[in-house]
């Protein structure tokens with residue numbers, strides 16, 4: 292068997308086009324322009340690229356982009372003051388603080404200073420609680436992107452067995468909540484899970500979000516399963532820099548029914564879903580119907 296490739300790049304382009312169409316209608320019919328503020332602290336090279344792409348894609352979707360770049364040595368109090376300003380700014384419907392933050396900052400404190408209604412990352416403790424209790428929340432972008440691709444591939448996820456490998460607050464835990472919300476039978480596995488291979492082999496849907504290059508191998512995958520690779524690992528192979536996921540793509544493709552590649556799978560969906568979340572936050576703030584098919 293050769294797995295069907297789930298093309299995240301194409302999927303993300305479709306999400307962005309749907310967001311842009313809705314944004315255009317909002318402007319014409321209501322005179323409203325959704326606005327996204329992105330805050331970058333420091334000069335982490337990968338973060339700089341992600342933030343630049345967020346700005347470009349926000350503008351391409353017809354939304355207003357507000358970029359705030361602060362030096363690495365910024366005091367936490369100054370970052371909190373900026374967040375308070377953005378919370379109070381009616382032109383800003385979404386706020387995102389790019390992670391990771393410099394080591395002297397308390398990321399939980401910073402994230403929880405964002406108005407939960409503008410928390411387009413879905414990391415604020417209120418949104419975590421709302422998602423965990425099945426209420427209307429802002430949903431973290433990467434898991435939302437995975438869910439959209441899974442729904443498109445399977446139709447209904449109800450009754451399927453899902454294993455999420457990784458227990459991070461940003462991906463693993465919200466991914467599990469979303470799959471549970473779609474009536475999957477969900478297991479969260481991690482580095483201490485006993486006989487991880489056997490646990491993974493029980494999965495109709497296997498989501499790898501561990502941050503270990505090519506850790507999920509063919510022997511860990513049920514024939515025909517759908518494999519979603521969230522990993523983005525920069526490695527060196529044969530003297531060349533390469534980007535690989537948490538899944539051994541070549542080996543697993545021979546066993547799985549469908550698989551997301553790295554690059555070009557989950558990654559592009561992260562920014563597409565950020566745009567979708569900004570639109571959703573804007574609609575909610577203005578008491579307007581939410582965009583269909585762009586939320587959990």
Ligand SMILES: Nc1nc2c(c(=O)[nH]1)N[C@@H](CN(C=O)c1ccc(C(=O)N[C@@H](CCC(=O)O)C(=O)O)cc1)CN2
Nearest residue numbers: 341388389390391412432554555556557558559561562
């Ligand atoms: N506040 C946040 N910080 C971070 C998040 C997040 O969702 N919110 N996620 C990641 C970084 N990230 C967005 O911020 C992100 C990561 C990867 C991609 C992407 O498109 N990846 C490409 C490969 C790009 C490359 O060559 O590096 C792919 O997989 O095809 C987009 C966004 C951490 N921080």
